Amino acid sequence: MFVAARRIGSSPCSQTCTPITLEGVILGIDTSIGTAVAVIEPDGVVRAQLDSGDPRGHAEVIGDHLARALAEAQISSGEITHVAAGMGPGPFTGLRVGIAAARTFALGRGIPVVPVVSHDAVALDRLLLAALTDAGEGRFAVVTDARRREFAYTVYEGMDDDGLPVRVTDTALVPRDEIDATLEALGARRLDATVVPAGMLALAAARAVAAGRRIAGDDALYLRSPDVSAPTAPKRVGG
Amino acid sequence: MNRDEPLVLGIETSCDETGIGIVRGRTLLSNTIASSMDEHARYGGVVPEVAARAHLEALQPTIDAALVEAQVSLADIDAVAVTSGPGLAGALMVGVGAAKALAVSLDRPLYAVNHLVGHIAADILDPDAPPLEYPTVALLVSGGHTSLLLVRDLTTDVELLGETVDDAAGEAFDKVARLLGLPYPGGPEIDRAAATGDPNAIRFPRGLSRASDMAEHRYDFSFSGLKTAVARWTEQTRAAGDEVPVADVAASFREAVVDVLVTKALAACEAHGVPRLLLGGGVIANRRLRDAALERAAAAGVAVRIPPLSLCTDNGAMIAALASELVRSGRPPSTMAFGADSTLPVTEIQVAERTADRAGSS
Ligand SMILES: [Zn+2]
Secondary structure (H helix, E strand, O other), X not given: OOOOOEEOOOOOOOOOOOOOOOOOOEEEXXXXXXXXXXXXXXXXXXXXXXXXXXXXXXHHHHHHHHHHHHHHHOOOHHHOOEEEEEOOOOOHHHHHHHHHHHHHHHHHXXXXXXXXXXXXXXXXXXXXXHHHHOOXXXXXXXXXXXXXXXXXXXXXXXXXXXXXXXXXXXXXXXXXXXXHHHHHHHOOEEXXXXXXXXXXXXXXXXXXXXXXXXXXXXXXXXXXXOXXXXXXXXXXXXX | OOOOOOEEEEEEOOOOEEXXXXXXXXXXXXXXXXXXXXXXXXXXXXXXXXXXXXXXXXXXXHHXXXXXXXXXXXXXXXXXXXXXXXXXXXXXXXHHHHHHHHHHHHOOOEEEEEHHHHHHHHHHHOOOOOOOOOOEEEEEEOOOOEXXXXXXXXXXXXXXXXXXXXXXXXXXXXXXXXXXXXXXXXXXXXXXXXXXXXXXXXXXXXXXXOHHHHHHHOOOEOOHHXXXXXXXXXXXXXXXXXXXXXXXXXXXXXXXXXXXXXXXXXXXXXXXXXXXXXXXXXXXXXXXXXXXXXXXXXXXXXXXXXXXXXXXXXXXXXXXXXXXXXXXXXXXXXXXOOOOOOOOXXXXXXXXXXXXXXXXXX
């Protein structure tokens, strides 16, 4: 007999993060701007890092990037212990490709997904660089293109004891011509990002897991409702 | 990989159904579907961004549920299959990204396939039906497509005879339902309303059915003119101060759609000397369409095949079934380079096949 079609409701996925060990290997995936994939060790050693640098073509590129990153890191998919997923903000269509990929890659190996705010990776990159050069970053805002004449921004100031960037504001949208005034009011220097380093995304995830913290929710950071309006009365066709 | 009875997991996200199917060879193990239809109801049609968001959230729980039902684990899967197109681009991309990562994660081959050909492949999962005979004409009718195909071989040779030049038939049902003040989705509502109506009460136009249409659009469909005709008729009736006879309008509209679908499908059978017609797509759930097709096909000496209705609506099982046939016929997997192709032609049954391997493998 036939297996009947089963209909199930959609529900947000929930992940439980297993503790990270020094033997962990983290796969980072972010498609909030380009298609960025990295494989790192928990101490931050980057074994592979790829980025298309192209704000389009995520669905085309993601598979090759994953396969190449594993090859360059000289590991099999079975050795990955955690998948860091860049949750945005970013243009929705591309952003979803990476989140979907992170979830099914993890599902395939029975390992956890660690969601990370994509701006955190940019901030961590900048903060680590500043620490190296002793420059001191002060308060700064990671700013990315949100399309529709808007920017997405998140304000940061320093790193906490777990080595994670401290968010001063949640991620938000602002009209392009208001960004500078907004950041000035917040006392934050503007840092435009055109790349999300997947290695830093994975490192943020590794640090969050090591500290037993959740640093992002399970939902994509859309920041906008779907662009739809309920239909009006049917149009008259004349006569 | 087991090439005779491959265990294939199929992912379908071309419209508003997140479909995960698992087949072993030609045996259906699971057909699991999460639909975002309810979320589209208040908009009167599928909203692409709403559908794409729902796919992302539904994927993992739907895969989990499908595995449980099929009583297999991901480690057992021989190949992953996914719809590359046609469909809504943003929705398709969720499935493509998910399928590629799953294939890399499991280190298994990936088959990117055509959604429309998948609708035909649904038929091979019917354990009670004799094997599909070739060639066959296929009529696929849903909210997203209305296509008439000539299938000479499921995995190698599918030709597009005609398709809708504007709305899909299912869309016409939705739009006319709205005109009549009926809720979404329109198909079942029109059906209900039509039950007590006279299908011959109003003679609505049959799109692209005039002699002058035959040269260029013999097997094409058009439903936007029909929708406009229904709108005009109801407006005029109201303007004259009369009440709109909803049952008669629904029945007459449905008859116009069914008539043109069946007429063109049987014309294609006759012109190509093919006494076989396969029906697929969600609108096949419409009882009047099935009855009219069966009745008129019998009179024309055409045998009709209809896959189980649970496999006519969009689903992942049909995608897995098509990939399973590709594996069984020794076809190499797709390369990783394919994307979501919202207008993928039906002649492209498998996308981005590894052509370099092709000679060696077959
Ligand atoms: Zn379909």
